[in-house]
Amino acid sequence: MADRTGHRIVPETTRRTDRFPGTRYGNRPTMKDVAARAGVGLKTVSRVVNGEPGVTPETERRVQEAIEALGFRRNDSARVLxxxxxxxxxxxLEDLADPFYGPLSRAVEEVARAHGALLINGSSAEDADREQELVLALCARRVDGLVVIPAGDDHRYLEPEIKAGVATVFVDRPAGHIDADVVVSDNFGGARDGVRHLIAHGHRRIGFIGDMPRIHTAAERLRGYRTAMEDAGIPVADAWMSLGVTDPERVRRAAREMLSGPEPVTAIFTGNNRVTVTVIRVLAEHARPVALVGFDDIELADLLQPGVTVVAQDAAALGRTAAERLFRQLDGTLIAPERIELPTRLITRGSGELPPAD
Amino acid sequence: MADRTGHRIVPETTRRTDRFPGTRYGNRPTMKDVAARAGVGLKTVSRVVNGEPGVTPETERRVQEAIEALGFRRNDSARVLxxxxxxxxxxxLEDLADPFYGPLSRAVEEVARAHGALLINGSSAEDADREQELVLALCARRVDGLVVIPAGDDHRYLEPEIKAGVATVFVDRPAGHIDADVVVSDNFGGARDGVRHLIAHGHRRIGFIGDMPRIHTAAERLRGYRTAMEDAGIPVADAWMSLGVTDPERVRRAAREMLSGPEPVTAIFTGNNRVTVTVIRVLAEHARPVALVGFDDIELADLLQPGVTVVAQDAAALGRTAAERLFRQLDGTLIAPERIELPTRLITRGSGELPPAD
DNA sequence: CTGAAAGCGCTTACAG
DNA sequence: CTGAAAGCGCTTACAG
Structure with missing residues (x-):
């Protein structure tokens, strides 16, 4: 796959041979080395490095000189210990490559940065075991806190960690079987409003295609769909609902089934961004126009014909809110876990306003 | 912004009060505590925790018991030290929220995971100082290696770190003033091919809108554009090229200018995903059809009218290749820095095949 | 203003 | 099979 070019050669010795002379961090100088070279005590070096007061300008100069000569950089791992x-x-989170999580992750990073903290990222790939493995690895590294988008539905394994002082906030989906801070979107209300919107435009046979029902957001959005239908007095046929993995094959099949038969749906509500994208493709090939409202906004949705009406959530706000909450836990400001729900927003662009093609 | 609901109350003491009794990691038990409780030596606990041989089943049982009773989890920060x-x-990288970097980041994470390593992510926000600050903070934490998408163009500040043993690979853009591994896309060739494609479809007045010229990829793509034009014997007017920040305002203005006047361009080549998205918007409002080829693929590009022809690069492959290279450095397998160039791919979807509207 | 000693929580090297 | 001692590179608490 790689097309290699430009093999510039450098002297081997500058490159790898002297790289790990001992077994330790290369051959990095330590404060002890700096102290020896500057002819001062260890603590004096520490003072200079940390900008603590009580060092003569002359002493400081000597230390600085030694630091530069040796290329010393404080080992924060040791400091931290x-x-x-x-x-x-x-x-x-579930998958860093999903466009929903990028902005969320960036928002968490910004808050961490404002608090002088670094961010360690991990993808669970929607696998509960992998989530737990990652979370516990992070705890072993003694991260100060954890922002978790749960893949699993049982987080009791985190109880000892939380008790031991690891600040924890769950985002996007609630924690299972433990009492913890959680920041979520109004999945139920958003979906309900989206479906109501379709009903208001005259639809009665409305399909729902969502993610696996064990995923909390998927279940909540389905509940929103059912509630909207029920409130409107529309009985829901089983054939109108399809939940499962979001891979294009499955979604495509589900959409086609709803759209065929003697009484096809005239509108579809899609349960997340990936489902929406696939359904748009199916509808593009479909003979009759079918109305569509999707959960999650997607880029270029306004440029399609028709524009795609969506229920948008604010991924960055989810991340920011969760991270801020995390650092408030670390401040010791917070008392009891809370559930924070962020509103969603219906954005009408055309696809959700199509009338039933009956 | 936050709509708060569900204030469940938990007893304060289980929550925060006993959270940091000393100043240290909560009140986590250490191996010493486990040893005391099990009535064995410290080293024996270490053996059990690390699955080393030479422990009686009975001793091991006692240690395991103590571990569970105490809720011990090894402090990997100490281990690592x-x-x-x-x-x-x-x-x-530049911005975790950019859809280009999500897949790249995920790919790096997967390789790291395969090597038992965690990934610390940071966004430079296209700011050279912030890049340096982040990189040096990571070095201070003594990460084993660094994958860097440069924001700045001078990386001599990394020389002492590399010499001290920090494995380093640059991706997407080369390093400045230092000799290091770099993995890039064929930005020049990709852009040249994209522009040739437009020329092959009869265009002569072709515009180029790109990112700031100080960004290597932007410069390379511009070079590709110029080469294609020159090879075709088409003199390029200054008014056809616009480089600068990728914010929608600037790009919109640039596009409109090229499209107006007595001799407007009949085709535009866009220098990256963000520019493409804005230009698509401008063209959607434009009277005459204008051909478009964009660098970087974008989601739903195939569903627009017309579909958007792009020069696609493989972000995940960039990340994967760089990370693999990094771990080969850490293995000690590599000798000299290399420049690895990954191919791009022209995907025709309609917008690039429109004839000149003359 | 300066520094020697002890300690953070582990692993390494060695001795019983 | 088991464990006491030393050490990783820093900071803390204390003494001069």
Whole structure:
């Protein structure tokens, strides 16, 4: 796959041979080395490095000189061991490559940065075991806190960690079987409003295609769909609902089934961004126009013909809110876990306003 | 912004009050505590925790019991200090929220995971100072290696770190003023082919809108454009080229200018995904049809009218290749820095095949 | 203003 | 099979 070019050669010795002379961090100088070279005590070096007062300008100069000559950079891992806080937090999400999680992750990072902390990212790939493995690895590294988008539905394994002081906030989906902070979108209300919108435009046979029902957001959005239908007095046929993995094959089949038969649906509500994208493709090939409202906004949705009406959630706000909450836990400001729900927004662009093609 | 609901109350003491009794990691038990409780030596606990041989089943049982009773989890920060490798790598990119970097980041994460390492992510926000700050913070944490998408153009500040043993690979753009591994797409060739494609469809007045010229990829793509034009014997008017920040305002203005006047361009080549998206919007409002080829693929490009022809690069392959290279550095397998170039792919979907509207 | 000693929680090297 | 001692690179608490 790789097309290699430009093999510039450098002297081997500058490159790898002297790289790990001992077994330790290369051959990095330590404060001890700096102290020896500057002819001062260890603590004096520590003072200079940390900008603590009580060092003569002359002494400081000598130390600085030694630092530069040796290329010393403080080992924060050692510092952290002694201080008890690692100034890092962990973020476990489903898939960093999903356009929904990018902005969320970036928002968490910004808050962490404002608090002087680094962000360790991990993808669970929607696998509960992998989530747990990642979370516990982060705890072993003694991250100060954890922002988790749960893949699993039982988080009791985190109880000892939380009790031991690991700040924890769940985002996008609630934690299972433990009492913890959680920040979610109004999945139920958003879906209900989206379906109501379709009903208001004259639809009665409305399909729902969503993610696996064990995923909380999927279940909530389905509940929103059912509630909207029920409120309108429309009985829902089983054939109108399809939940399962979001891979294009499955979704495509589900959409086609709803759209065929003697009484096809005239509108579809899609349960998340990936489902929406696939259904748009199916509808593009479909003979009659079919109305569509999707959960999650997607890029270029306004440029399609028709534009795609969506129920948008604010991924960045989810991340920001969760991270801020995390650092408030670390401040010791918070008392009891809370559930914070962020509103969604219906954005009409055309596809949701199509009348039934009956 | 937050709509707060469900204030479940839990007893304060289980929550925060006993959270940091000392100053240290909560009140986590250590191996010493486990040893005391099990009535064995510290080293025996270490053996059990690490699955080393030479422990009686009975002793092991006692230790395991103590571990569970105490809720012990090994402090990997301490372990790492002693071992000299942190089993973590850093990834510095421009913006985690950009859809181009999500898949790249995920690919790096997967490779890291396969090597038992965690991934620390940081966004430079296209700011050279912030890039350096992040990179050096990661070095201070003693990450084993660094994957960097450069924002700045001078990386001599990394020289001492590399010499000290920090494995380093640059991706997407080359490093400045230092000799290091770099993995890039064929930006020049891809752009040249894209522009040739437009020329082959009869265009002569072709515009180029790209990112700031100081960004290597932008410069390379511009070079590709110029080469294609020159090869075809088409003199390029200054008014046809616009480089600058990719914010929609600037791009919109640039596109409109090229499209107005007595001799407007009949085709536009866009220098990256964000520029493409804005230009698509401009063209949608434009009277005459204008051909378009964009660098970077974008989601739903195939569903627009017309579909958007693009020069696609493989973000995941960039990340994967760079990370694999990084771990080969850490293995000690590699000798000299290399430049690896990944091919791009022209995907025709309609917009690039429109004839000139003359 | 300066520094020696002890300790953070582990692993390494060695001795019984 | 088991464990006491030393050490990783820092900071803390204390003494001069």
């Amino acid at each position: 002694r201080k008890g806080r690692t100034a890092s937090i962990g973020l476990v | 002693r071992k000299g490798r942190t089993a973590s790598i850093g990834l510095v």
